[in-house]
Every structure is written in structure tokens, then in C-alpha cells.
Amino acid sequence: xxxxxxxxxxxxxxxxxxxxxxxxxxxxxxxxxxxxxxxxxxxxxxxxxxxxxxxxxxxxxxxxxxxxxxxxxxxxxxxxxxxxxxxxxxxxxxxxxxxxxxxxxxxxxxxxxxxxxxxxxxxxxxxxxxxxxxxxxxxxxxxxxxxxxxxxxxxxxxxxxxxxxxxxxxxxxxxxxxxxxxxxxxxxxx
Amino acid sequence: xxxxxxxxxxxxxxxxxxxxxxxxxxxxxxxxxxxxxxxxxxxxxxxxxxxxxxxxxxxxxxxxxxxxxxxxxxxxxxxxxxxxxxxxxxxxxxxxxxxxxxxxxxxxxxxxxxxxxxxxxxxxxxxxxxxxxxxxxxxxxxxxxxxxxxxxxxxxxxxxxxxxxxxxxxxxxxxxxxxxxxxxxxxxxxxxxxxxxxxxxxxxxxxxxxxxxxxxxxxxxxxxxxxxxxxxxx
Numbered sequence: 001x002x003x004x005x006x007x008x009x010x011x012x013x014x015x016x017x018x019x020x021x022x023x024x025x026x027x028x029x030x031x032x033x034x035x036x037x038x039x040x041x042x043x044x045x046x047x048x049x050x051x052x053x054x055x056x057x058x059x060x061x062x063x064x065x066x067x068x069x070x071x072x073x074x075x076x077x078x079x080x081x082x083x084x085x086x087x088x089x090x091x092x093x094x095x096x097x098x099x100x101x102x103x104x105x106x107x108x109x110x111x112x113x114x115x116x117x118x119x120x121x122x123x124x125x126x127x128x129x130x131x132x133x134x135x136x137x138x139x140x141x142x143x144x145x146x147x148x149x150x151x152x153x154x155x156x157x158x159x160x161x162x163x164x165x166x167x168x169x170x171x172x173x174x175x176x177x178x179x180x181x182x183x184x185x186x187x188x189x190x
Numbered sequence: 191x192x193x194x195x196x197x198x199x200x201x202x203x204x205x206x207x208x209x210x211x212x213x214x215x216x217x218x219x220x221x222x223x224x225x226x227x228x229x230x231x232x233x234x235x236x237x238x239x240x241x242x243x244x245x246x247x248x249x250x251x252x253x254x255x256x257x258x259x260x261x262x263x264x265x266x267x268x269x270x271x272x273x274x275x276x277x278x279x280x281x282x283x284x285x286x287x288x289x290x291x292x293x294x295x296x297x298x299x300x301x302x303x304x305x306x307x308x309x310x311x312x313x314x315x316x317x318x319x320x321x322x323x324x325x326x327x328x329x330x331x332x333x334x335x336x337x338x339x340x341x342x343x344x345x346x347x348x349x350x351x352x353x354x355x356x357x358x359x360x361x362x363x364x365x366x367x368x369x370x371x372x373x374x375x376x377x378x379x380x381x382x383x384x385x386x387x388x389x390x391x392x393x394x395x396x397x398x399x400x401x402x403x404x405x406x407x408x409x410x411x412x413x414x415x416x417x418x419x420x421x422x423x424x
Contacts, residue, residue, distance in 0.1 A: 021222035177372030
């Protein structure tokens, strides 16, 4: 029950992009087409679940026993960067079909602040390993929902007559703002 | 103005290549912490301090760090400074530490800092890099404070915590909530595009104003989507 609550809260109520502003760069940059948006969402789900698992385990079994919690930021960012590299190499060698669909997005994920953000939130809320992993997974699901909806809207927007000054970035931001209002409705679920 | 002189670097960072309005880097903190002018100013100055110090150290070590491992090395340097600043804030300005919260450690992944390390500090002298960091940091501070002032004014009728709107003004609360951040930035960028279109029309060359390229972020020439960072790490 508790895990379900964490999941719903991370995916819908505190949506990572629309209410916490993490991972905005890919959200605005890779949301032109539904397929690419879904690919980005899939790659992020994969990496974020794995990185939440690894960072919570490192925090619990290495940093806490050694009283080195203050090094969390440095350790997490290095672990995430290394992990993304490993995932990329592993997929390239062992799962070529998955690599072909996700590989393009993997390097983009290292600079996605959602990955580091979730690792830090897991520590802040003192989630255990299982709770942390669920939090990471559902956050990524929330990201995928948001980016796919955004891509769908942007595909429709191609045919609209947008004022010149609002073309490109501003109209996307306005759309994101309206989506954020819509996602506000989920806070009633609490 | 002489290139790479301290004054030129400050001018470049604050006005000519303002990270928020011109380069559009570091969008996450720009939207997340600008609920009030004070928060925007605090976040801006914190980032400026880290940027100046990391730029300086990276410029100092630019001949020592092997080219192949430079990005991880830069990340370690930046993360160390972020950790130091985080503890200083926690100890001396706890109110700011509480309101910025998670976004202080996330300065590590702010693309302005790694971007300046790659684009400037690893090619230039220590003094020039220091002033480049200060200039860019102050430019970021100006951008964040502007957005913070607009949001606080519309959303709470205050500026820096002082009541400026008459009592009859009903605050539009949505501007201090998440959607308001998107709206304010959308209008500011649209305003800037408007000026750029006007300038392009007056000039001979029509500058293209628009969103990302079809191939996504990595090949993006528009700085809006963090394409810049991939451009230079290549």
C-alpha cells in the first residue's frame, strides 16, 4: 500500500517535469514526435530505475556505515555517469535491438537532472532500497506520460497558426504551463 | 574593449551572452526557484560563486588534466564546490538553504557551469576565467531575479517581501505555483523573439527564430534545449 502511494505520488501528483522542473531539457528538446518522445521515456525509465537501485544501495551499504553521507552529491553524479556508460556498452554488446531503439537517447540522460534529483530525493525522504527503486521507476513513468502528451500536442500544433514571436520555444512553454495546471488536479488524490 | 579583459568578460556574461535570456542554459533552476525575488537572487549568487571558483580551478589545472578524462574531472571539481557551498549555506543562511532545498546539490548538473568549463575555462588564463565565471554568474543572477520579481509581483503583490501593490489588488496565486513559471518564461522569450524579429527585419539578414531541429537535442543549434552542451563536449 505504501509503495503504491509512493508510486502514484511520484508519477502524477508531484510530476517530475511539471511540478518539480527536473529533466526540462529533454522534455522541451526531444518532444517533437511521439516516437522519439516514447523512446526517450523508455530509456529514462530503464536508467532511472537502475540508478535509483544502485544509488540507494550505495548510500545504505557504503556511505552510511562509513559516515560519509556528506559526499553523496559527488558519489551519486559519478555513479550515474558511469552507470549510463555501462548500460550503453552492455546494450550494444548483448541486446542490439534494444540498443537500436534506446541507444540514441542514453548519452542525453547523463545530463538529465531528474536522475541526480531522484537519487537525492530518495535520500532526503529516507526511502529504503525498494521504496527508492519504486520511486525512481514511477517518476520515470510520470516523465514518459508528460513527454508523450507534450509530443502529441506538438504534432497537432504543427498545423496551427502560431504568432511569429511565440513560435518554437515560447508556445511549448505555454503548453507546458497549461499541462501543469491540468496535473494540479491530481493533488486532490492525496 | 580588449578581448578577455576582466571588464569585457563581465559585460559579455551579464549582457551580450546572458545565460538566461540569450544562451538559455540552466532552465531547471530558472523555473523552479524563482517563486520570489529573494530566492532567485540567492540561487543566482550561489551559482555565481560556484561558477567563479570552478572556472578558476579548472583554468589553473587545464594543462594537468588529460584531455580524455576532462569531463569527469570537471564534474568532480564542480561537485566538490557545490558540496562546500551547500554546507556554508546550511550553516550561515539556513533560511535560504531551506527554501532552495534540493536545487542546491542540483547545481552540479546545471549546464552553465560545465558549459563554461568546456567552452572557456579550459582554453584561457586563470584571471580571465575567473572574471568569465563572475560575469556569467551575475548574468544568471540578473535573469533569475527578473523572473522572481515578476512572479512575486503578480503572484503575491510584493517585491523582495515588501508590499508594493495596493491592498485592493487580488494576488494571482498561480504565478507563484509551478504553471506560472512556464507562463512568465514563455512571455519573456516571446518578447525577446519579437525584438529579434524586428532587428532581423531591419538588418539585411533574416535571422531564423524558432525551436529545435528535427533530430532532437544533440544536433540542436538553438541553445534553448541544451544542445550547446553537446555541441562542445563532442
